[in-house]
Amino acid sequence: MSLPTDGKDLVESMKTVKSKFKFRGGVHPDYNKDLARDKAIERMPVPSELVISMSQHLGAPAKCIVKAGDYVTRGQIIGERNGFISVCVRASASGLVKAVEKRLGAAGGSAPAVVLDTTAPVPEGVVVPEGPILQPLDWKTASREDLLKRVEEAGICGMGGAGFPSSVKLNPPPGKRCEYLIVNGAECEPYLCADHRLMVERASRIRLGVEIMRKILGECAVRIAVEANKPDAIAALEEAFADMVGNVEIVVLPVLYPQGSEKHQIFATVGRVVPEPPALPIDVGCVVENVGTTVAIADAVEKGEPLLERVTTVSGDAVAEPKNIIAPSGTKYSDLVAFCSGVKEPPAKVISGGTMMGFAVPHLDISTTKTTSGLLLLSRKRVFQYTSQACINCGRCVRACPMYINPAEISKAVEADDIADAERAHVMTCIECGACSFACPAHRTITQFCRRAKNSIRARIAAEKAKAVAAQSAAEKKEPAK
């Protein structure tokens, strides 16, 4: 890390600063990043079968437009954008559609997926296009609208985990202006190194993505947020951004979970606080994009390469060789593990994502999506199974909660089936980061209680909405009869 020697001369060029704002709460889990931190990104061969989900992003699943027996080519749209908060899905490899059927996703729900046989011969009459899938654009001359359209047609969504459609995020509603573009390279989840490796190996691509996003968003300051435990990533970014013009800062954040949470990142980097829902980061003039997304945007514009693959960290003490792998979307977990030379010992728990917010999966017959940042195989000794006890009111969860709510109260309310009380305690503010459960000495599944309350509240709101709509349509039907 080098700090500018003379601040006055460097006002309009990149500098590295330490974060001046620290949010309350947060926890320090065992990071275990050393397993995969120094493993250079490797590209794995296209597996013989891909299962490409139509629901790889936040919002409405894409509408599948292929059927069994079709032959699709790499980059071809197989799922159309289906609504405003949605993105399209493209075939991540050429192959024969074996089936379109519901498949289990990492998060537990099932969604329609296209099962692709990538070893099938190209049928008569089908031409596999040569060259780039989309026309490469010169970002300097291309219009803002063209760039935005490119982000949309490339099927890009937030790759940090939530999968929010990037074209929506990069297109603020009228009257709202982006003042800060924040590139999220915190990667605060234990074990995961995918973003870290991208920053070390593809810093110049991140720079290009930032320039493109800045063009789309209009003139804005750029903040690249990295946790202090990634000095090599900070050095690589410093080199890549050294001559970038404008208000650009690499912000070094203290190592603290959940530093990568959007709201907390905004506070830590620029000191602004996103107000209560329905306010969004853009309401405080901020747009946050993950480093993986930034690289995807650069590739989509410059190379005409849609988002068909991503870096996934395969790690954990049960996997033979932890790796950071570029795999096409739809790669089965079993293929990822095979590419890592299999397992050292039988895993007791397999997690899609990190240990704090990832999903435990029942088996390896589940496929990656645009948001699969990691796959962890943990041995029996890394799996903690506890019997939950009564709350002793110690307040550790309250101190750990980065959203400043009272997880203990909520957990007790949900235990007593008093969802209204949980709602009064602001359970809807919960970001499900898991800090409360992590800190709880009574091993209470507090985060799970919060999820239960949130789901039940969402279901109630949806039911109320449906009832209101039904009542309205009933009234409208009555109207003409009179």
Next chain:
Amino acid sequence: MKPKETSEHYVLSSSPHAHSHASVSRIMLDVIIALLPTTIAGVWFFGMPAVWTIAVCVSTCVVTEALCRLAMKRESTIGDFSAILTGPLLALNLPAGLPLWMAVVGSVFAIAVCKQVFGGLGKNPFNPALAARAFMLISFTGPMTIWLKPYWWRAPDAVTTATPLAAMKTMFTSAALSSATPRAGEGGIPSLWDLIIGNMPGCIGEVSAAALALGAVYLFIRKVITWHIPVSYLVTVWVYSLISGGAPAHIHILTGGVMISAFFMATDYATSPTTGKGKLIFGFGCGLLSMLIRQFGSYPEGCSFAILIMNSVCPLINRWTQPKPFGYKRK
């Protein structure tokens, strides 16, 4: 279609899949360890009667807890060490030399009535050890206010005495306040050194401020308690005693159980607020009530009753001091 069944099935659970490895039993064990210095000091000053009181309280608490759980047909909770902790917490708040059957009654009351009736650890509204002490103070007023002199075995003709605060209370009520500046070693008022090491009559575990402070340091290092309650409690006592102009502030802080109350009794998780702000209010209330009872009440010490009263308003404080979520505006 159903997902293909495979032979491998892994442990499924909701995130997070990591834990800080904090546990209730470790916390209770930490408090027990933190009580060791003052326990040793109590035994040093009061001898075998202190040993017997502690032993009887601990064993009665554990047996009572086991029997209660058995009677309620619930899983045993001995393993969380909370019952083992209630034993010394109660014993250290009793005078050495108390008839042992009274210690048994108090321990049964603490566990059965003050804790298990409400559903066990974490559900009790009042600190079990203090509630039991209050119960004993009212039921066995005489024996509960007979204090062994430190090293009583050295002077076998006068083994019991009044506590410094009781002595001062008598002095202050009988004589004019202005002329009542207590002198060390006179009228039952110990010297500052004796106050710090605990060479004075009192409950087994409340006398030695130095030993209690040592235990408190351990609690802070292990992050078992936060600074809020002890600091607001002690500062309130200190400021009140300066303003009221009664006994010197250091006497109020070093005697009558203020130290053990501020660090060990008022910080009981189940019966104190969860937020920092709530803890500050709670500590302030404990300090203020302790001093009001000392000045105007008929009990010279007052800490137990002060904390019990504050225990009763703890849910209210919790309600008032709910944290404002990140990003929310104050309404």
